[in-house]
Amino acid sequence: MVELELTVNGKACMLKIEPGERLIDVLRQRLGLTGTKEGCGEGECGACTVIMDGRTINSCVVLAIQAHGRDITTIEGVGNRIRPHPVQRAFVEEGAVQCGYCTPGMVLAAKALLDKNPDPSPQEIGAAMSGNLCRCTGYDKILRAVQRAAREVTGT
Amino acid sequence: MTSVIGSRVVREDAWGKVFGQAQYPADLNLPGQIYGVVLRSPHSHARILSMDVRKARELPGVAAVLTAADVPRNSHGVLYRDQPVLVAEHIRMVGDPLLAVGAESLELAREAAGLVEIEYEPLPALFDTEEAMRPGASPLHPEVHGLSNVFYHLPVVKGDLNKGWEIADVVVERDYSTQMVDHAFLQPEAVLAHVDARGNLVIQVSTQYPHYDRGEIAHALGIKVSRVQVKTLSIGGSFGGREDISLQLIAAMLAYKTLRPVKMENSREESFYSHCKRHPMSMHYKTGATRQGKLVALEARIVGDAGAYASWSPNILRKAAIHATGPYEIPHLRVDSYAVFTNNPWTGAMRGFGAAQPVLAYESQMDILAQELGLSPLEIRLRNIFRTGSVTATGQLLSGSVGLEECLQKVAPFLRQEEDKE
Numbered sequence: 001m002v003e004l005e006l007t008v009n010g011k012a013c014m015l016k017i018e019p020g021e022r023l024i025d026v027l028r029q030r031l032g033l034t035g036t037k038e039g040c041g042e043g044e045c046g047a048c049t050v051i052m053d054g055r056t057i058n059s060c061v062v063l064a065i066q067a068h069g070r071d072i073t074t075i076e077g078v079g080n081r082i083r084p085h086p087v088q089r090a091f092v093e094e095g096a097v098q099c100g101y102c103t104p105g106m107v108l109a110a111k112a113l114l115d116k117n118p119d120p121s122p123q124e125i126g127a128a129m130s131g132n133l134c135r136c137t138g139y140d141k142i143l144r145a146v147q148r149a150a151r152e153v154t155g156t
Numbered sequence: 157m158t159s160v161i162g163s164r165v166v167r168e169d170a171w172g173k174v175f176g177q178a179q180y181p182a183d184l185n186l187p188g189q190i191y192g193v194v195l196r197s198p199h200s201h202a203r204i205l206s207m208d209v210r211k212a213r214e215l216p217g218v219a220a221v222l223t224a225a226d227v228p229r230n231s232h233g234v235l236y237r238d239q240p241v242l243v244a245e246h247i248r249m250v251g252d253p254l255l256a257v258g259a260e261s262l263e264l265a266r267e268a269a270g271l272v273e274i275e276y277e278p279l280p281a282l283f284d285t286e287e288a289m290r291p292g293a294s295p296l297h298p299e300v301h302g303l304s305n306v307f308y309h310l311p312v313v314k315g316d317l318n319k320g321w322e323i324a325d326v327v328v329e330r331d332y333s334t335q336m337v338d339h340a341f342l343q344p345e346a347v348l349a350h351v352d353a354r355g356n357l358v359i360q361v362s363t364q365y366p367h368y369d370r371g372e373i374a375h376a377l378g379i380k381v382s383r384v385q386v387k388t389l390s391i392g393g394s395f396g397g398r399e400d401i402s403l404q405l406i407a408a409m410l411a412y413k414t415l416r417p418v419k420m421e422n423s424r425e426e427s428f429y430s431h432c433k434r435h436p437m438s439m440h441y442k443t444g445a446t447r448q449g450k451l452v453a454l455e456a457r458i459v460g461d462a463g464a465y466a467s468w469s470p471n472i473l474r475k476a477a478i479h480a481t482g483p484y485e486i487p488h489l490r491v492d493s494y495a496v497f498t499n500n501p502w503t504g505a506m507r508g509f510g511a512a513q514p515v516l517a518y519e520s521q522m523d524i525l526a527q528e529l530g531l532s533p534l535e536i537r538l539r540n541i542f543r544t545g546s547v548t549a550t551g552q553l554l555s556g557s558v559g560l561e562e563c564l565q566k567v568a569p570f571l572r573q574e575e576d577k578e
Contacts, residue, residue, distance in 0.1 A: 034183035035176020037392070039342045040424045047342055075176030088174040092166055100173030101342040101392030107174055135342050135393045 006067045008033070009077025023067050024048045024059040027074060035075035035104045039133070046132030049105035050074050056112045056131070075104035078111060086152040087111050087145070094145035098136035106132050110146045118153045120146075169390070178390040181361050182346035186417035189348070190219045191262040192410045193420070194403070195269040196429055197243065197252040200499040201281035204245050204274060209255065211271040217260040218268045219414045222406075226413065228378035232401055234368060238300040239465040239502075241376050241405055247276070248296055249464035249499055251429035258410040258418055281499035285438060285459045288498045296464065296497040307462070308470040308495035310477045314549050320453025320488025324444025327453075328524045332441065332517040336461070337434035339506055343392020344427040349407035350417035357384045357412060361404040362391040372401045373408045384408070396505030397431045400467055432467050432504030435460040435495075437476060437513040443486075443521045449531050449539045454489040456480045458514065460503070462495045467504030469495035475510035481549045482518035483560055484540040489549055534571055538564060 001016045008031060015030055027033045027050065036059055039047035043061035050059045051073040079085035087110045090096070097103050106129065113120055113128035120128065125146045134142060172178045209221045224230055224244035231237035243252050255272060259265035282288040282296070288305040301307045321327070347361040357379075363369050366386040374381040391398065403420045410418040422430060437460050444453035458476050462469040477493035526536040541560045547553050 028183075033176075034179070037180070037343070038182070039344070042424070045342060078175075080175065081171060084171075084174070091174050092170040093164075095164075095167065095170075097167055097170040097173045099342065099393040100169065100178050100390060101180065103173045104176040133342065135340060135395070 002065060004064055004068055006069065007071045009073060017064055019063075019065060021064045022060055023050070023057075023062040023064045023072075026064040027059060027072075033074045033076050037101050037104060039101065044133070045102070046105045046109065047102055049108045049132060051108055051112050054112065054115065056109050058131070073108070075107060078107060085111060086149040087114065090145040090149035090152065091142070094141050094148055096137060096141040096145035098134075102132060102134045106134065106142055110149060113146070114150055114153050119150060122147070125150075173390075180343050180346065180390045180392050181348055182343075182421050184348045184360055184389070185419065186348060186350055189350075189417035189419045190258045190260060190410070190414065191265045191420070192256055192258045192403075192407055192418050193262070193265040193269050194253045194406055194426070194430070195255050195257070195272060196426070197247045197250055197254055199247050199276055199278055200250050200283075201279040202247040203277040203279060204243065204247065204254070205277050206273075206275045207255070208273040211273070212257060212268040215259075215264065215268045215271060217264045219258045219260070219416055220256075220410055221268065221272070222256045222258075222409055222413065223254075227376055227409065229376050232372045232376060232405060233466060234365075234400055234468060234504075235470060236300055236466045237375070238297050241409070249501055251501060252464070253406065253430075256406045256410060258414055258416070283498055283500055285461050285496040285498060288496050289459070289494070296499070301466070301497070305497040306494055307466060307497060308473055308493075310474050310493045312477050312480070312489070312491040312493075312549050314486075314551070315488035317453060317455060317488045317490050321444055323446060324452050325447040326525060326528045327442060327444045328521055328528065329440075329442040330517075330521065330524065332439040332520060334437050334513045334516055336436045336501065336503065337506065338428055339393070339395040339397035339431070339434075341393030341395060341397055344422040344424055345398075345402045345430065346419075346421040347404045347407040348417065348419050349404065349411040351411055351415050355383070357408050359384065359386045359404050359408055360389055361386065362389055362394070362398060363401075363404065364391070364394050364396075364398040365401075369401050369404055373405055376405060377409065377412055379412075395507045396509065399505045400432055402431060429501075432502050432506075433463070434506040435462065435469070435472055435503040435510065435513065437461070439514060439517040441517045441521050443518075443525060445525050445529065445536075447529065449525075449529050449536050451484055451486045451540045452488060454481060454486045454491070456489075456491045456514075456517070458491065458493040460493070460495050460510070461500055462497055463500040463502035464497065465502040466495070467502055468509070469503065472503075472505070472510035476514050478548075478550050479511040480514050480518065482515065482522070483542045484518070484522070484537075485542060485546050486540075486549065491549065534564065534568055
């Protein structure tokens with residue numbers, strides 16, 4: 001067992017884990033944060049996206065120990081029904097949610113983009129979301145939702 | 157009442173999903189749960205000569221190792237029960253489930269599955285539908301489907317085909333084929349099964365058919381349907397791929413046998429091996445038209461590769477036959493549609509359900525005919541499309557609204573723009 005210290009959704013966590021544990025397993029199983037989803041287990045689909053120190057990562061291909069000392073944001077740390085994040089509201093209003101399995105990762109990828117670049121071009125949105133696969137929507141509504149959220153963030 | 161039409165409606169479950177609150181089966185756990193894994197066949201066609209599970213059963217932490225001998229009624233399937241829960245002897249495809257292990261951890265369950273010793277006798281396999289259709293080809297399902305691998309044939313006949321060829325000025329004859337496709341729904345199969353305080357089975361799963369699943373589980377275990385509760389959680393995509401029963405059947409058996417909650421999750425790779433695929437179809441099309449660009453005759457032969465098990469194949473090849481003309485009036489035709497067993501992965505429902513594959517054939521034929529007749533692709537379609545009052549190949553009178561002409565006319569200016577660009 002090794003000791004792992006990290007911040008998850010603003011809370012400091014200290015855990016004892018096996019060295020081989022993946023970040024997704026620590027989040028889902030040890031911390032009960034099941035909003036992070038596993039789709040492929042090899043960093044292709046983006047369902048397991050979380051934000052680490054401001055950058056999106058695939059938590060299925062990151063060892064938990066690599067997150068030692070880092071700051072992690074999962075979907076549970078973004079918005080709530082009373083005060084949703086603009087990306088979350090836009091996803092609901094644009095119909096960008098279907099089966100919902102890619103949604104947490106999509107929301108986090110969009111949030112990470114807008115945090116850095118509040119007024120992205122369609123190409124920049126496309127590039128930022130390219131690591132997240134959706135099998136239901138055909139992407140159009142997702143891209144529209146990110147544009148809508150950007151308008152809300154910038155107040156235009 | 158009409159307020160929904162023309163207005164934006166928010167999905168009922170959308171808010172829960174954007175906060176990551178929606179629960180899929182892999183998100184659930186119960187105290188004391190064990191983890192189940194399935195060992196699947198690496199062979200496309202083989203006989204199991206022997207299976208030694210002693211080492212697996214003796215591994216500390218293993219709660220149960222189930223083989224075909226543990227399944228009271230070892231069959232399932234949506235139309236025909238031609239699929240074994242666990243193969244007893246005859247392996248028909250790569251991915252056929254051979255045994256299930258339940259253990260205290262996933263790693264232990266996998267380790268135990270690796271300790272099982274199986275002796276196989278590989279058999280000659282059929283991968284090509286034409287080969288599988290030949291008289292004398294070894295039948296894959298003599299018990300359920302008889303001595304032919306062709307287990308479904310639908311002929312559709314309309315008008316007088318000889319007359320059709322007589323009046324045709326141009327005839328185009330081509331072969332088309334489509335490939336096998338996986339749904340690749342984003343959420344791999346997962347299930348949590350347990351026996352409740354009253355001794356009833358509770359299965360929490362993402363399924364397209366909870367009522368079917370109940371029946372399949374009760375059938376396999378030989379218990380009353382009323383003793384099985386199937387609860388559908390959020391479904392992470394399915395597109396037809398969750399119509400057939402999957403891990404929930406095996407998890408139910410492990411829970412029933414051990415009285416422990418059982419959790420099972422497919423990896424993406426296991427998911428590819430375990431569920432059905434879209435039918436590859438081989439389509440031979442011969443289409444005749446007059447110089448005026450009117451379709452007059454069609455002869456089509458559609459062969460769907462069902463893979464190793466029937467699943468929904470008859471319904472899918474029926475749909476392919478019904479849609480074989482596309483949205484075009486053809487007075488004289490014969491369509492023959494077949495579903496054929498091979499040792500390929502089994503095929504079943506997937507978006508379009510057999511209507512998607514013939515599009516490649518009939519629309520390509522239209523384009524080639526247009527070329528031969530010196531017509532634009534749009535013009536040849538306008539001369540043949542279904543309109544209100546059209547009668548389809550199967551004799552259905554389209555008495556209601558048919559919006560195709562209106563649609564094509566709206567699209568036409570954009571097509572012309574594209575042509576001008578070229």
